[in-house]
Amino acid sequence: MKLKDILIQLERYAPKELAQDWDNVGLLIGEPDRVAKKVLIALDAGAMGIDYAIEHGYDLILTHHPLIFQPLRNISNPNIIKMIEHKIALISMHTNFDAAIGGVNHALANALDLEVIEPLGDSAKKELGLLCHADSPQNLNELSEKVKENLNVPRLRLWTAGRDDDARYLRIAICGGAGGASLALAEEKADIFISGDLSYHSFLDSSIPIIDAGHFYTEYPALEKLAELLIPTGLESFVLPQNLHEWHNFIRYY
Structure with a gap:
C-alpha cells in the first residue's frame, strides 16, 4: 500500500489539523508513492526500534513522537540516516492523535479499567x-498499585495534596x-x-492528589489504537x- 494512502487512512481518525502549530506530523521520511508492506508501531523512532525493523523486514515505522521536529540544516542524526539507508519510511501521529476523540486518553482509560464519563474540556x-x-x-x-501494575511503571510520583491516607476517590x-x-x-x-x-509548580499548586506515571507509560497503551487504525489497510x-524502547530500557531510578 502506498504511504500516502496509509496516511489518508490514519488521518481520517486524527486529522493533521488537530495538531499543535509547533508539531511535525504526517509522512516524515519516504516518498508518498512508495509502497509499504510491514509496519512497526512505536512511541519513538529510536535506535533499538530501527534495528528491530531492519532485522525483521519492516519498511514503515509508525510513531507517536516525531523523530524530526524542527527544519533540518543537515542530515546528521544517525537514526534518520539509518532509516534512509535501509529504505524505512516514517509516519508520526503526535498531537493530532493526542487530540483525537477516542485516542491516547481513551487508551489510557481502558488500560486502567476506568469508565469514561466525559471529556475534561468543552471542545x-x-x-x-x-x-x-x-x-x-x-x-x-490502591490506585497507585493499579497504575503501576497495569501500565508496567517502575516508579510513580505521588502528590497527596494533604489528604489522609484513607481518603477514597471515585472521580478520576x-x-x-x-x-x-x-x-x-x-x-x-x-x-x-x-x-x-507534571512540573514542580503543578504539584505544589494542585488542590487534588496526583499520580504521575510518566510520559512514556501513560502514552504507551495508545500504540494498540494505532495498530487498530491500520486493520482496514490489510498491512x-x-x-x-516496552523493553525495546530506549526510555524503558535505559532509564534508571535510585
Missing part, C-alpha cells in the same frame, strides 16, 4: 483529557503524556488526577514492546 473536536469513574472508591495506595481525571495543561480542568471536575510529566503490523 467537541479536541480531547484535553477525560473524566472517568473507578468501579469503586479507592484510596491513593486522566491525561496521557504531559498533562500539566489539563490540571486546572481536572481540579474542577475530579477527585484525583492521573497523568505524566502486517506489530507494536514494539
Whole structure:
C-alpha cells in the first residue's frame, strides 16, 4: 500500500489539523508513492526500534513522537540516516492523535479499567483529557498499585495534596503524556488526577492528589489504537514492546 494512502487512512481518525502549530506530523521520511508492506508501531523512532525493523523486514515505522521536529540544516542524526539507508519510511501521529476523540486518553482509560464519563474540556473536536469513574472508591495506595501494575511503571510520583491516607476517590481525571495543561480542568471536575510529566509548580499548586506515571507509560497503551487504525489497510503490523524502547530500557531510578 502506498504511504500516502496509509496516511489518508490514519488521518481520517486524527486529522493533521488537530495538531499543535509547533508539531511535525504526517509522512516524515519516504516518498508518498512508495509502497509499504510491514509496519512497526512505536512511541519513538529510536535506535533499538530501527534495528528491530531492519532485522525483521519492516519498511514503515509508525510513531507517536516525531523523530524530526524542527527544519533540518543537515542530515546528521544517525537514526534518520539509518532509516534512509535501509529504505524505512516514517509516519508520526503526535498531537493530532493526542487530540483525537477516542485516542491516547481513551487508551489510557481502558488500560486502567476506568469508565469514561466525559471529556475534561468543552471542545467537541479536541480531547484535553477525560473524566472517568473507578468501579469503586479507592484510596491513593490502591490506585497507585493499579497504575503501576497495569501500565508496567517502575516508579510513580505521588502528590497527596494533604489528604489522609484513607481518603477514597471515585472521580478520576486522566491525561496521557504531559498533562500539566489539563490540571486546572481536572481540579474542577475530579477527585484525583492521573497523568505524566507534571512540573514542580503543578504539584505544589494542585488542590487534588496526583499520580504521575510518566510520559512514556501513560502514552504507551495508545500504540494498540494505532495498530487498530491500520486493520482496514490489510498491512502486517506489530507494536514494539516496552523493553525495546530506549526510555524503558535505559532509564534508571535510585
